[in-house]
Amino acid sequence: MNGCGNEILVVDMRETDARIRPEAARTLAAGPETHFDQIMAIHRPATPGTDAYVRIINADGSEAEACGNGTRCVVQALAAETGRTGFTFETRAGLLLAEEHADGTISVDMGKPRFSWQDIPLAEEFRDTRAIELQIGPIEAPVLHSPSVVSMGNPHAVFWVKGDVGSYALDRFGPILENHPIFPERANVSIAEVTSPSSLIMRTWERGVGLTRACGSAACAAAVSAARTRRTGREVAVTQPGGTLTILWRDDDHVVMTGPAEWEWSGRLDPETGDYLRDAPAESHAEREIG
Numbered sequence: 001m002n003g004c005g006n007e008i009l010v011v012d013m014r015e016t017d018a019r020i021r022p023e024a025a026r027t028l029a030a031g032p033e034t035h036f037d038q039i040m041a042i043h044r045p046a047t048p049g050t051d052a053y054v055r056i057i058n059a060d061g062s063e064a065e066a067c068g069n070g071t072r073c074v075v076q077a078l079a080a081e082t083g084r085t086g087f088t089f090e091t092r093a094g095l096l097l098a099e100e101h102a103d104g105t106i107s108v109d110m111g112k113p114r115f116s117w118q119d120i121p122l123a124e125e126f127r128d129t130r131a132i133e134l135q136i137g138p139i140e141a142p143v144l145h146s147p148s149v150v151s152m153g154n155p156h157a158v159f160w161v162k163g164d165v166g167s168y169a170l171d172r173f174g175p176i177l178e179n180h181p182i183f184p185e186r187a188n189v190s191i192a193e194v195t196s197p198s199s200l201i202m203r204t205w206e207r208g209v210g211l212t213r214a215c216g217s218a219a220c221a222a223a224v225s226a227a228r229t230r231r232t233g234r235e236v237a238v239t240q241p242g243g244t245l246t247i248l249w250r251d252d253d254h255v256v257m258t259g260p261a262e263w264e265w266s267g268r269l270d271p272e273t274g275d276y277l278r279d280a281p282a283e284s285h286a287e288r289e290i291g
């Protein structure tokens, strides 16, 4: 599936106690057909009252606490299977509520942002995380500097720029910033331009992945950081290379992300090895029709 071009493998693990091994994930990520940004592995619920436990695996085999675009894909898959529209998932970062709307778009309550340096986490104390001391490029003329940092369950840094976000070499700066010692758990790194009090344009270098066409939690991170620094209001349209998400930072502090999800093809997967067999197009289409 994909969520705004964020490439997602949704894997149904509800009938097995197995886990997808990191080696299997890396093999799948390296394959031209199965290349992905995140695997969303749907496991049986661990907590009463939840619909599933979802493990999120990055292309490098590491685990993430949150993935907004992938969560919308899981909702669409389970809504097609069950005819239900509302779901509660458990992830490493806690519980997520999600809902499919009549128009097919999906909203996910991504929880509350956390701003303290220990929560992001940062390696040293910063009292004000709206802009921390961190820069790239020459000391007297940095190319990027003073990012806002926030945890959406996972760590994010957002650099504010004026002008075309596409003109920055995020492919070069991304790995340096992702692995900068200030981020003991690494970080997802975005550059964002404010285009109006209710819109942003951004690109993201994802932790454990690289450049992606969209990142839901990064869109949330940029939206709350923009509102927190009075660059925008609390509801913004966030445009990334793969599409646009609407982010609302509600008065109760929860961040709600709304956007599309798209099914592409299905198959069968060996979670130990990453070997897979793609369904014949007709078969997968039929499966889709009957949910």
Ligand SMILES: N[C@H](CCC[C@H](N)C(=O)O)C(=O)O
Pocket: 006, 037, 038, 058, 063, 064, 065, 066, 067, 068, 069, 070, 154, 155, 188, 206, 207, 208, 209, 214, 215, 216, 217, 218
């Ligand atoms: N694509 C995801 C984010 C994955 C985050 C992951 N790269 C990490 O935190 O390690 C999203 O839509 O939110």
